[in-house]
Amino acid sequence: MILNPVVQGGGETATVTIKSHDTISSPDYGLHYITSDGTKGYAPLNSTEFTISVAKNSFILPLMIGDVRQDALSGALEVVANSEVYTRSGHTTNLVYVSGDGVITV
Numbered sequence: 001m002i003l004n005p006v007v008q009g010g011g012e013t014a015t016v017t018i019k020s021h022d023t024i025s026s027p028d029y030g031l032h033y034i035t036s037d038g039t040k041g042y043a044p045l046n047s048t049e050f051t052i053s054v055a056k057n058s059f060i061l062p063l064m065i066g067d068v069r070q071d072a073l074s075g076a077l078e079v080v081a082n083s084e085v086y087t088r089s090g091h092t093t094n095l096v097y098v099s100g101d102g103v104i105t106v
Contacts, residue, residue, distance in 0.1 A: 011036055012056040014076065014098050019049050019105045020064070033098075034058040060096040061085065064106045068093045075102025 013036040023046050030044040034055045043052045045064065054060060059080070062068045070079045076099040083095040096104070 011038070013053045014056045015051050015101045016054050016060065016077065016098060017049065017051045017103045018043070018045075019103060020045060021048065021106070023048055029063050031063070032061040054098045056098060056100060058098055060098060060104075062093055062096060062104060062106075064091070064093065067091050068096065068104065068106060072105050073102060074105070076100030077102035077104065 025046055033041045035041045036055045078097045080095040080097050084092050
């Protein structure tokens with residue numbers, strides 16, 4: 001397991017709400033994130049609205065149906081420049097930096 005040195009041993013938590021128009025049961029879609037105790041977390045995209053607790057000052061890797069860009073984020077969430085990742089479906093996504101509570105709408 002790789003721990004994020006910023007949050008290793010615990011840290012502050014941010015609440016990120018995900019609002020999606022689709023639900024998918026495939027493990028190829030969802031969010032990889034760092035929990036407040038510095039361990040990895042994964043949330044599947046199997047509900048149209050849900051929340052996750054993410055360590056502040058860490059990152060989320062969203063693997064969604066559509067591309068996740070800055071205009072899909074609100075609150076204290078920010079797309080990390082030049083962090084493009086290609087999902088299996090051919091969509092591009094970026095790392096998202098979490099400095100506090102926010103919403104991802106896709």
